[in-house]
Amino acid sequence: MTIAQTISKYSKLLKSSSPLLDTELLLAFTLNKPKEYLYTYPEKKLTTSQLLKFKKLYRRRLKGEPIAYILGHKEFFGLDFKVNKDILIPRPETEQLVEETLRFTKSNKILSVVEVGVGSGAVIISLAKKLPRAEFIATDISTKALSVAKYNAKKHKVKIHFLLGNLLKPLTEITDFQFLISNFILVANLPYLETKQLNNPQLNYEPKTALIGGPDGLKYYREFFHQIQKYKLQPQAIFLEIGYNQGAKITKLAKLALPRYKITAKKDLCGFDRIIIITK
Numbered sequence: 001m002t003i004a005q006t007i008s009k010y011s012k013l014l015k016s017s018s019p020l021l022d023t024e025l026l027l028a029f030t031l032n033k034p035k036e037y038l039y040t041y042p043e044k045k046l047t048t049s050q051l052l053k054f055k056k057l058y059r060r061r062l063k064g065e066p067i068a069y070i071l072g073h074k075e076f077f078g079l080d081f082k083v084n085k086d087i088l089i090p091r092p093e094t095e096q097l098v099e100e101t102l103r104f105t106k107s108n109k110i111l112s113v114v115e116v117g118v119g120s121g122a123v124i125i126s127l128a129k130k131l132p133r134a135e136f137i138a139t140d141i142s143t144k145a146l147s148v149a150k151y152n153a154k155k156h157k158v159k160i161h162f163l164l165g166n167l168l169k170p171l172t173e174i175t176d177f178q179f180l181i182s183n184f185i186l187v188a189n190l191p192y193l194e195t196k197q198l199n200n201p202q203l204n205y206e207p208k209t210a211l212i213g214g215p216d217g218l219k220y221y222r223e224f225f226h227q228i229q230k231y232k233l234q235p236q237a238i239f240l241e242i243g244y245n246q247g248a249k250i251t252k253l254a255k256l257a258l259p260r261y262k263i264t265a266k267k268d269l270c271g272f273d274r275i276i277i278i279t280k
């Protein structure tokens with residue numbers, strides 16, 4: 001079977017939202033070539049072992065496994081990140097979190113950036129690439145997630161101090177914690193789905209600890225604001241990605257924890273509150 005015939009046959013059977021692209025990506029991955037190769041050599045015949053390898057990957061996609069896990073990487077903010085089942089696949093909508101944070105840094109001098117719940121590292125590494133003078137600290141509750149983030153930081157040649165632990169708590173254990181208390185910005189995309197939203201089969205493959213924020217989705221943001229008060233943190237600003245229906249509730253939590261701060265909700269392309277910005 002030729003490359004063109006394989007694409008034509010298998011893309012028709014795939015019930016994903018992008019069957020043609022998925023088939024192309026799987027075939028290019030099988031052949032260890034860039035996607036353009038498929039259209040440069042459409043008449044090239046696949047060997048038996050190439051076809052077997054392709055079918056094996058294709059069956060995983062057919063069952064619903066996200067393409068990023070099959071390929072082992074995902075693009076985010078123009079950078080390529082290693083991904084695996086230990087971390088949430090970085091979402092395109094999370095790029096807005098990076099954009100809003102960068103917008104703030106244009107008119108404010110930033111010394112340190114702390115990301116809570118770093119996952120693959122996509123957010124903080126994208127920030128680190130654009131802010132070479134700042135210092136970066138990232139926390140996560142998952143050792144496995146931290147090891148993926150460390151790999152990605154090394155791959156993109158950025159220095160990030162990784163800490164294992166519950167939300168902001170690991171910060172209190174670092175030696176220059178007193179210095180950090182007000183000289184930093186906080187960024188987080190904590191698990192915010194409601195338990196009942198897990199019914200979506202597309203999410204079956206991703207770690208639940210990266211997705212679910214308890215019955216109302218707010219468990220982690222509640223604890224996050226509680227810790228801000230408990231540790232008397234006064235960040236220059238906070239940037240949070242939230243669920244589509246959580247704008248008012250998170251604003252309320254933020255007002256209680258940081259009464260002197262200004263709180264703004266930014267909408268996503270669908271018109272839902274997506275990013276909460278909290279500034280002094």
Ligand SMILES: C[S@@+](CC[C@H](N)C(=O)[O-])C[C@H]1O[C@@H](n2cnc3c(N)ncnc32)[C@H](O)[C@@H]1O
Pocket residue numbers: 087088089090091094116117118119120121122123139140141142145165166167168189190191192209210211220
């Ligand atoms: C929604 S994912 C976000 C990952 C990444 N920042 C991104 O935007 O693609 C949430 C991350 O928070 C981590 N997490 C969950 N509970 C945590 C906790 N109590 N303390 C620190 N990190 C936590 C998960 O392991 C996961 O990596």
